[in-house]
Amino acid sequence: MILRETLSRAGGLDGLFLSDLREKRDLAGIVFGETDASVSQELAGKRVLLAVGGQMAAARAMLALDGLVARLALVPPGLAPEHVARIAADSEAEIVVCDAEGLPEGDLPGLPRIDIEAAAKASAETGRETEWALATSGTTGAPKLVAHTLDGLAGGINTSAAPEPGTVWSTFYDIRRYGGLQVFLRAMLAPASLVLSDRHEPVRDYLIRAGERQVTHILGTPSHWRLALMSNALTKLAPRYVRLSGEIADQTVLDLLRAAFPEARMAHAYASTEGGVGFTVEDGREGFPASLIGARSGIEIAVRDDALYVRSGRTGRRYLGSAPEPLMAEDGFVDTGDLVERRGERFHFLGRRSGVINVGGAKVQPEEVEAVVNLHASVSMSRVRARPNPILGAVVEAEVVLRAGTDAADPAALKKAIIAHCRPRLSGHKVPASVRFVDDLPLTSGGKLVRRMP
Amino acid sequence: MSLRSTVHAEIAAVAAEQEKRMPPITDGLVMLETEFDSLCFALLVARMEDLTGADPFSEMEADDLPVTVGDLVALYDRAAARKAA
Numbered sequence: 239m240i241l242r243e244t245l246s247r248a249g250g251l252d253g254l255f256l257s258d259l260r261e262k263r264d265l266a267g268i269v270f271g272e273t274d275a276s277v278s279q280e281l282a283g284k285r286v287l288l289a290v291g292g293q294m295a296a297a298r299a300m301l302a303l304d305g306l307v308a309r310l311a312l313v314p315p316g317l318a319p320e321h322v323a324r325i326a327a328d329s330e331a332e333i334v335v336c337d338a339e340g341l342p343e344g345d346l347p348g349l350p351r352i353d354i355e356a357a358a359k360a361s362a363e364t365g366r367e368t369e370w371a372l373a374t375s376g377t378t379g380a381p382k383l384v385a386h387t388l389d390g391l392a393g394g395i396n397t398s399a400a401p402e403p404g405t406v407w408s409t410f411y412d413i414r415r416y417g418g419l420q421v422f423l424r425a426m427l428a429p430a431s432l433v434l435s436d437r438h439e440p441v442r443d444y445l446i447r448a449g450e451r452q453v454t455h456i457l458g459t460p461s462h463w464r465l466a467l468m469s470n471a472l473t474k475l476a477p478r479y480v481r482l483s484g485e486i487a488d489q490t491v492l493d494l495l496r497a498a499f500p501e502a503r504m505a506h507a508y509a510s511t512e513g514g515v516g517f518t519v520e521d522g523r524e525g526f527p528a529s530l531i532g533a534r535s536g537i538e539i540a541v542r543d544d545a546l547y548v549r550s551g552r553t554g555r556r557y558l559g560s561a562p563e564p565l566m567a568e569d570g571f572v573d574t575g576d577l578v579e580r581r582g583e584r585f586h587f588l589g590r591r592s593g594v595i596n597v598g599g600a601k602v603q604p605e606e607v608e609a610v611v612n613l614h615a616s617v618s619m620s621r622v623r624a625r626p627n628p629i630l631g632a633v634v635e636a637e638v639v640l641r642a643g644t645d646a647a648d649p650a651a652l653k654k655a656i657i658a659h660c661r662p663r664l665s666g667h668k669v670p671a672s673v674r675f676v677d678d679l680p681l682t683s684g685g686k687l688v689r690r691m692p
Numbered sequence: 693m694s695l696r697s698t699v700h701a702e703i704a705a706v707a708a709e710q711e712k713r714m715p716p717i718t719d720g721l722v723m724l725e726t727e728f729d730s731l732c733f734a735l736l737v738a739r740m741e742d743l744t745g746a747d748p749f750s751e752m753e754a755d756d757l758p759v760t761v762g763d764l765v766a767l768y769d770r771a772a773a774r775k776a777a
Binding site for chain 2: 440441442461464465467468469470490493494597598625626627628629630633661666667671672
């Protein structure tokens with residue numbers, strides 16, 4: 239499958255559009271726009287890094303380059319320059335498609351550049367399969383790059399059904415992240431119109447804009463939705479389909495969305511950059527039915543040692559990089575690292591096996607926070623865990639064992655001091671929201687902190 | 693300290709720690725129209741739970757969703773009343 243080819247074959251592009259906060263473009267104009275053979279030649283068969291600022295530029299580049307380049311590595315917005323450099327290295331990029339906002343002058347010296355306006359005129363003569371490389375939402379250090387095929391990325395999308403008339407997709411996500419890319423592909427393969435978000439745009443403004451564009455199908459994380467639910471602009475939105483993914487959807491957020499949009503179809507999807515789209519739950523209840531375990535068409539879900547495993551054509555193919563760890567086991571199953579527990583006929587998500595905390599979609603590695611907490615003079619050791627939070631799903635909490643002889647006459651002040659110590663050393667979502675003093679912390683027989691929730 | 697002044701004080705404290713500039717905090721202030729972002733909100737809710745023992749957000753209905761600071765005060769007021777009952 240090749241994006242532009244599929245779109246031009248689909249026809250019926252009249253009236254369809256792609257819009258962001260600055261502009262609105264006809265989809266037909268993008269698909270059948272001016273082409274430039276010399277640019278196509280320059281990019282054909284190359285490993286390309288896509289480092290542009292806005293999502294409109296990213297969308298146009300994806301449509302122009304899929305089927306032409308050998309590999310398309312997507313740089314999500316807001317990454318530190320060293321992480322962009324890591325993605326360039328891991329994807330073995332030969333050329334970068336960029337604009338001034340996505341890649342400042344002087345960054346990635348030595349890598350040839352093509353401006354997005356030129357690259358958007360590229361077009362495949364005869365299509366080849368482009369490998370897509372997506373960044374995981376990083377924990378510590380650089381994000382990992384996961385290789386996908388377009389067919390795998392689109393594997394969870396029903397491309398045979400004609401879209402409901404008037405469908406307009408949108409997502410709070412960026413389309414260079416796995417969740418957002420799913421929405422981009424759903425729109426492009428339908429085909430349907432798409433409203434792009436912008437990371438600098440306040441939630442309220444985005445909701446108003448989505449309402450004005452008559453968005454009917456919309457995806458966000460539970461945290462995106464919790465925030466949107468507290469905006470009086472939510473009433474501008476009249477979606478027919480509301481989708482959640484990227485975090486555990488709890489019953490509260492599902493109930494609130496149901497109440498806000500009583501007529502809408504509602505689904506929470508289980509998906510990840512590595513594991514692809516696992517399944518979608520539409521009964522409005524948290525967790526998922528035990529009947530999803532086992533093999534269905536195109537996908538097999540298993541629970542091993544209380545963790546969820548996925549085997550399907552939709553999972554990533556492998557990690558990229560100089561010394562990549564294997565993405566899947568020899569039997570083809572991808573270990574998602576997500577712990578589940580069966581309660582009756584339903585499985586519920588317990589969090590990450592590694593203890594990674596998901597603060598509104600941003601991942602926090604507990605060890606990184608513990609290392610900082612432990613630097614405080616009064617701290618003997620610490621354990622950092624998720625504390626459930628109704629706004630962001632979780633915030634960071636530190637359990638602290640104080641050094642012998644510490645003066646803890648004023649525990650509230652000492653807790654504040656430990657948090658204040660962390661603030662200049664960690665980014666905002668990693669700083670503990672609260673500190674609890676404990677007498678000791680449980681260790682495994684191997685001497686490691688026990689991280690699993692009781 | 694009254695619940696209202698606690699909520700106002702904690703909003704101001706979280707905003708200061710997160711280096712957000714806030715207009716004067718009044719009951720009529722619409723929180724999402726300020727720099728008070730979702731992380732600030734999450735921290736505020738965690739602190740209010742520590743201070744009051746109540747987390748009205750986890751048992752909230754759609755009509756309760758707070759838009760203004762005053763809505764938020766009312767939400768904690770109702771939670772306190774439920775606890776006392």
